[in-house]
Amino acid sequence: MASDFRMSGNDAGQTVPDTNIYVRQIIMQGGGLNNLGTASEARVQMLARASYTIKNLYVYISALFGVAGTIRSRINGIDAGNLTISITATGALEDTVNTGSLVSGDLFNLIVDRNSAMHGDSVTVVTAGVVLSHATSDLAILGCARAGTQVSPGATTDSMVDGAHIGVAGSESNVQWTFRTSSTLSNLRGYVNSNTSSSGTFVLRTRINAADGGQSASWGAGITGAQEDTTNTDAIASGDKVNYRRDNSAGNGAVVLDSTQVLSASPGRQSGSEGISSTIYNCEGNPDATEASAQVKIRASNTARNLIVNVNQNTRNGASTSTFRQNNTNTSLTLSVAASTTGIIEDLANSVTLSDADTVDIAFTSGGSTGTINLFQGYEQAQPVPPLPP
Numbered sequence: 001m002a003s004d005f006r007m008s009g010n011d012a013g014q015t016v017p018d019t020n021i022y023v024r025q026i027i028m029q030g031g032g033l034n035n036l037g038t039a040s041e042a043r044v045q046m047l048a049r050a051s052y053t054i055k056n057l058y059v060y061i062s063a064l065f066g067v068a069g070t071i072r073s074r075i076n077g078i079d080a081g082n083l084t085i086s087i088t089a090t091g092a093l094e095d096t097v098n099t100g101s102l103v104s105g106d107l108f109n110l111i112v113d114r115n116s117a118m119h120g121d122s123v124t125v126v127t128a129g130v131v132l133s134h135a136t137s138d139l140a141i142l143g144c145a146r147a148g149t150q151v152s153p154g155a156t157t158d159s160m161v162d163g164a165h166i167g168v169a170g171s172e173s174n175v176q177w178t179f180r181t182s183s184t185l186s187n188l189r190g191y192v193n194s195n196t197s198s199s200g201t202f203v204l205r206t207r208i209n210a211a212d213g214g215q216s217a218s219w220g221a222g223i224t225g226a227q228e229d230t231t232n233t234d235a236i237a238s239g240d241k242v243n244y245r246r247d248n249s250a251g252n253g254a255v256v257l258d259s260t261q262v263l264s265a266s267p268g269r270q271s272g273s274e275g276i277s278s279t280i281y282n283c284e285g286n287p288d289a290t291e292a293s294a295q296v297k298i299r300a301s302n303t304a305r306n307l308i309v310n311v312n313q314n315t316r317n318g319a320s321t322s323t324f325r326q327n328n329t330n331t332s333l334t335l336s337v338a339a340s341t342t343g344i345i346e347d348l349a350n351s352v353t354l355s356d357a358d359t360v361d362i363a364f365t366s367g368g369s370t371g372t373i374n375l376f377q378g379y380e381q382a383q384p385v386p387p388l389p390p
Contacts, residue, residue: 045107057083066121140269143261163272174312176241181268196253272378305351318368
């Protein structure tokens with residue numbers, strides 16, 4: 001079976017005249033544009049480990065003053081891939097004409113080009129995404145990014161495989177994702193932007209059911225840049241709880257891990273969110289109070305299922321709800337978080353059929369009148385039929 005998944009990042013980022021930023025977005029749900037918009041292209045590149053067609057570049061512009069410029073695809077550090085959008089208005093913009101190709105080993109990202117702008121001009125890009133299509137196999141890419149995610153000397157933290165990239169110390173259960181579709185994970189990769197250790201090794205590894213998985217990538221003292229495990233794999237069964245561990249226990253300096261990614265051979269792709277603490281919308285990335293800013297546009301016929309929340313803190317005095325929304329309308333894919341309840345909660349009974357051009361997001365509503373809540377939420381995209389042609 002082939003796979004054809006919309007992949008996006010969400011996080012408002014403003015650019016100013018004569019400032020081009022590179023954006024790692026198609027695998028970066030938790031980092032989005034503000035946190036991983038940078039003038040250093042190497043920090044934001046995604047590594048392809050299969051052949052893909054890239055298409056349907058999509059952005060949401062929340063604010064525009066003067067001349068904005070363009071957003072273009074980049075492959076291996078040059079303008080390539082053919083995808084381009086001229087930013088001429090606010091709202092949702094999409095390139096529905098052009099397509100590009102990635103082969104294994106290609107490094108991919110976007111550029112927000114502002115060289116044509118003048119003093120006082122600015123643009124705020126909230127969401128950016130593409131469709132990543134593999135012709136013959138179900139090969140999704142899972143990932144997270146957040147610039148400046150620091151692991152302190154001697155510390156060990158855990159983080160999600162998709163969505164939020166914020167490390168949690170001593171609370172691994174708060175970042176576990178329960179897979180409901182079997183998968184083989186491979187090609188674990190991370191990018192370290194800063195490493196001040198003069199001794200010891202920093203290790204990124206997979207964790208399965210609170211035990212070390214088969215994959216790891218390591219950085220020696222003072223080493224930065226990308227490292228990848230090209231040898232080992234992890235076999236994931238339905239019901240397994242998966243996350244990453246970032247181990248700096250042997251290091252005497254801080255390590256900044258910008259991003260992680262892993263290849264998932266599975267008919268389902270997990271789409272996760274940044275942390276949520278109030279009534280908000282999100283789908284892939286940071287939450288937003290405006291639904292249109294949080295939506296992504298589906299460009300393939302697939303199924304949304306297995307809605308999940310992982311509640312790590314909850315003192316609300318009423319029931320909160322998480323509801324998958326399709327074209328600004330609530331669907332049957334929904335779950336309730338009882339007052340003061342924590343842990344993983346799922347809707348495994350319902351699913352939603354998605355069609356080309358549908359807009360989707362997840363609405364979270366905090367319950368009661370007092371207290372606080374913090375969680376991540378997400379769902380699984382499943383590919384039941386061959387993808388639409390480019």
